[in-house]
Amino acid sequence: MAAVAMLKRCLLRNRRPFSALSPSPPSSASPPIRGSLSRFVSTLVLAEHEGGLVKQSSLSAIAAAAVVNKEKSVTVLLGGSGLALRKAASHAASCHPSVSQVLVADADILVHPLAETWAELVNFVQHQGNYSHIITTSNSFGKNVLPRAAALLDVSPVTDVVEIAEPHLFIRPIYAGNALCTVRYAGKGPCMMTIRSTSFTLPSCSTETKSVEAPISQVDLSTFDEGSVPKSRWLKLVSQESERPDLGNARVVVTGGRGLKSAENFKLLEKLAEKLGAAVGATRAAVDAGFVPNDLQVGQTGKIVAPELYMAFGVSGAIQHLAGMRDSKVIVAINKDADAPIFQVADYGLVADLFEVIPELIEKLPDKK
Numbered sequence: 001m002a003a004v005a006m007l008k009r010c011l012l013r014n015r016r017p018f019s020a021l022s023p024s025p026p027s028s029a030s031p032p033i034r035g036s037l038s039r040f041v042s043t044l045v046l047a048e049h050e051g052g053l054v055k056q057s058s059l060s061a062i063a064a065a066a067v068v069n070k071e072k073s074v075t076v077l078l079g080g081s082g083l084a085l086r087k088a089a090s091h092a093a094s095c096h097p098s099v100s101q102v103l104v105a106d107a108d109i110l111v112h113p114l115a116e117t118w119a120e121l122v123n124f125v126q127h128q129g130n131y132s133h134i135i136t137t138s139n140s141f142g143k144n145v146l147p148r149a150a151a152l153l154d155v156s157p158v159t160d161v162v163e164i165a166e167p168h169l170f171i172r173p174i175y176a177g178n179a180l181c182t183v184r185y186a187g188k189g190p191c192m193m194t195i196r197s198t199s200f201t202l203p204s205c206s207t208e209t210k211s212v213e214a215p216i217s218q219v220d221l222s223t224f225d226e227g228s229v230p231k232s233r234w235l236k237l238v239s240q241e242s243e244r245p246d247l248g249n250a251r252v253v254v255t256g257g258r259g260l261k262s263a264e265n266f267k268l269l270e271k272l273a274e275k276l277g278a279a280v281g282a283t284r285a286a287v288d289a290g291f292v293p294n295d296l297q298v299g300q301t302g303k304i305v306a307p308e309l310y311m312a313f314g315v316s317g318a319i320q321h322l323a324g325m326r327d328s329k330v331i332v333a334i335n336k337d338a339d340a341p342i343f344q345v346a347d348y349g350l351v352a353d354l355f356e357v358i359p360e361l362i363e364k365l366p367d368k369k
């Protein structure tokens, strides 16, 4: 294997919060939240579920709600119907000590998460519960539903929050993640936001899971109007059957770029992923070239990941790609161009031909138990 070039993380990885809307950093100079205000913090989390469990990404939204809401009054809203919904409600009720209530909207029209219907549901539930905060994850569900619900409630949402300094003071990335901006929400009505799930991880279940379940209540939908003209309808779910972990939550991600050169060569990367128990990611150039489907894209316009280990093969390190992976704990880059920008964010860099490195790794790594 060719010589290893060890490169330190560049400044991009050590970003400091940049205060765009608020002139001073949140901790010292910003005015403290008054006690009376914090007493009225009540948070609604819009959650997704699958197979009778609340999705990992929604658990992160619950963890974020717990940061906003120190008084442990987090309400989780789930939609759907039947046994899967009941099981997910039970999971939500016991998943975090801050959850004080689970609201279940049980209706056939909510089985598939259509954005227009869900936005009307959020509007409906908000008028009954008058929550101070509405939080969901910054994924396709949250990005689809929250802005629509915010428009119905005449609220300006805060998106992609990575840190909550105070109940109305948030930190979020700007300029494709090159700077962090401190935003104070000063609007009326509920403070609505999407959070980055990679920034709010749930505490380990064994120590934090509640012994007592929060109460589960049905949302009374008898007066719910899903909107007169349906703007979209559910056709079908197309998903890749795979034993590998979900890209958004995987501990290890191996990503291929244009350097892989073909869809056929991506199979090599898949073999490596199998050995490592990793998820496969791709750059936009690899997706646009048709090597892999676009749900594998990592970056500004793809998925945001922050695994324990991120391995990039034949990836140049364009700013839009870095926006989706630079918070990974350890970054390893393999590129035959020693000047490739990916090396500026890599903890370990290997200047080598990926077509030599990947087969060697596959050969030498032990099989995953």
Ligand SMILES: Cc1cc2nc3c(=O)[nH]c(=O)nc-3n(C[C@H](O)[C@H](O)[C@H](O)COP(=O)(O)OP(=O)(O)OC[C@H]3O[C@@H](n4cnc5c(N)ncnc54)[C@H](O)[C@@H]3O)c2cc1C
Pocket: 256, 257, 258, 259, 260, 282, 283, 284, 285, 286, 297, 298, 299, 300, 301, 302, 303, 313, 314, 315, 316, 317, 318, 319, 320, 321, 324, 334, 335, 336, 337, 340, 352, 353, 354, 355
């Ligand atoms: C608005 C906007 C949004 C975007 N969003 C995203 C996004 O979400 N995600 C994203 O990834 N990109 C995004 N892009 C595209 C981005 O700008 C880059 O074009 C893209 O990331 C480049 O992908 P790449 O690194 O695979 O390809 P290239 O830049 O072509 O790099 C290929 C690399 O492979 C190396 N290589 C080639 N052969 C070998 C070999 N045999 N062994 C080792 N190394 C080899 C080369 O040295 C090169 O560094 C976006 C662009 C725009 C304008």
